[in-house]
Amino acid sequence: MNQSLIEQIGIDYPIIQGAMSWVASPSLAAAVSNAGGLGMLGSGHEPAEVVRKSIKETKKLTDKPFGVNVLLLSPYVDDVVDVICEENIKVITTGAGTPGKYMKRFKEAGITVIPVVASVALARRMEKEGADAIICEGMEAGGHIGKLTTMTLVPQVVDAVSIPVIAAGGIGDGRGMAAAIMLGAAAVQLGTRFVVAHESIAHDTFKQRIIKARDIDTVVTGMVTGHPVRVLRNKLTKEYLKVEKSISSDANPDFTRLEELAKGSLRKAVVEGDKDSGSFMSGQIAGLVTKEQSCHDIIQELMEEYDELVKHPKLF
Structure with missing residues (x-):
């Protein structure tokens, strides 16, 4: 497992929570970070002061590293970037565009920049623009998706760039995590699994729909x-x-x-x-999600399953 990214971000485990709109709240982000992963706040199309309020609330709930997702098509993106720099956020993910316009500011503020991509070409572009890592999201993911699967996208991006690659899409247990690491990923990002966490603010109907899927x-x-x-x-x-x-x-x-x-x-x-x-x-992984758990239990279960596979691989 590539430890450089984990050490750079300051987390215990190579697990990142997806910044799902309306779901990626302070309570969820803080719980993931407290459990040793990287919790993420979703800024969406929210005004800057709403984002600042979420950041401050998260800081009250955890003293661990957490990040903010920047939606680059947001009409408030310039002001959101100001808030992120002012609030001393150390990690951001970006989507719906290129962060190149803001890269100099992010670097000066000591922020680790991790764009979400769905193709090799975009991954290469993000590396040239100064990204510190890449999230490769396959079409198995929930929400907005690209055309390539995680299994095909991750190894191609790993071969194409020299910065760490994070795998996302269709990962919901230790087996998926182990597969992503074997493909060359330095970490994984999970969304659907965290929707059903105890600390998730998603409506119970949403959680039950995933659990029963x-x-x-x-x-x-x-x-x-x-x-x-x-x-x-x-x-x-x-x-x-x-x-x-x-x-x-x-x-x-x-x-x-x-x-x-x-x-x-x-x-x-x-x-x-x-x-x-x-x-x-919801991602296609919903069929594997069968229970509501705390973020701590989700992360511990992932790591236990992963460690067991690494120590005792099942060979057929």
């Missing part, structure tokens, strides 16, 4: 828009896919109905637990 219960929506999203099946996805199909052959498709269906749907899932109209973003 089968291997085939996720579906990808938004292919026609060019922004695919993996979610659990429900009435919303059925209607969404129906509309997608009806406009897929149009030369100039009208996305108005799709936008109406998607508006506020993630909040409906996470906060309200609306089983019909909520967008329950």
